[in-house]
Amino acid sequence: MNIGDKVRMIRAKEQGVIVRFLSGNRVEIEIEDGFRIPVMQSELVVVSPMEAERFKPSGQAADVRDSLAPQRTATPLGTSAGQILSNVGLYLAYVPQNDRDVALHIVNNTDWDILLTVTEERDNKTRGLQSATLKAKTHSKLNEMYVMERFEQWPTLLFQALYFRPGVGQPARVPLVKRLKPRAQSFFKSKQNVPVVNQPGHLFQLDDEGSNASMSPQADSIKSALLESKSDEGTVTVAKPEAVVDLHIEKLMPGGQTGKSPGDLVDVQLRAFEKNLENAIASGMPEITFIHGVGTGKLRQELHRHLSRHPNVRFFEDAQKQKFGYGATKVTFK
Structure with a gap:
């Protein structure tokens, strides 16, 4: 199972998408109404992408499906099937x-x-x-x-x-x-x-x-x-970040935070997180660790929310608990 996989519960009717891996062989899934629930991996099965194609509805259900499907204009006689x-x-x-x-x-x-x-x-x-x-x-x-x-x-x-x-x-x-x-x-x-x-x-x-x-x-x-046609394109380079990135505001703003509100400081940390995350993916790094601290937990929550929806993230977990407790997150890429 990977983040983004569509899964169905074995003992219930609910199905959803995996958004996060939890401890104890559990995963967090987002069901259709937007709620997220923790479920044991043993209670889930991955839904095959071919299921909708193989098990097409028939009869009345097919009529409902056809009524909801996007409408296409019939292809006129003598025209190509590839016509727009x-x-x-x-x-x-x-x-x-x-x-x-x-x-x-x-x-x-x-x-x-x-x-x-x-x-x-x-x-x-x-x-x-x-x-x-x-x-x-x-x-x-x-x-x-x-x-x-x-x-x-x-x-x-x-x-x-x-x-x-x-x-x-x-x-x-x-x-x-x-x-x-x-x-x-x-x-x-x-x-x-x-x-x-x-x-x-x-x-x-x-x-x-x-x-x-x-x-x-x-x-x-x-x-x-x-x-505009450009014949002389420059080479785009991406700065490869360190394997461990410290998001403490003292590291990001060594000159001080005068005039900055708490919301401004969180924005600085989130922008640093996003920049280093995307640079790590672009430079081909297999994983990266972010030190965000414990504090009120708001920054950790925002990071985990972003990571749970990122298409290139395989999974993420609390890292180096002996040293940071719940103040660091390790991210592994697909």
């Missing part, structure tokens, strides 16, 4: 997980394969959230959740997308660049059934016809940069 059927239908969906949290889904309800990056913009600072390749008629859940109580503090999201479709004679498409920050009035009126995901959520279309007109000048410059 749907050019628009790229969405951002905020799907409620419980009364408190919403998860972010990117839905590709087009007939194109899409290479997508998502960046968070907050207080003139950017943070890369995720990159993904979405096949036609699929969706991807971002490794990020937002709290409804902090709706006004949600950041602006920047989406950049490249379109691809195999085959001869496929027309080239202009890359998509779109910024989106939901406003309360429009957000709470946008709830509907999310295509492909087939769950209720707050839905926003990213590739609507007016998207280019609504982009800021900065977005236009990014779009131009994407289209």
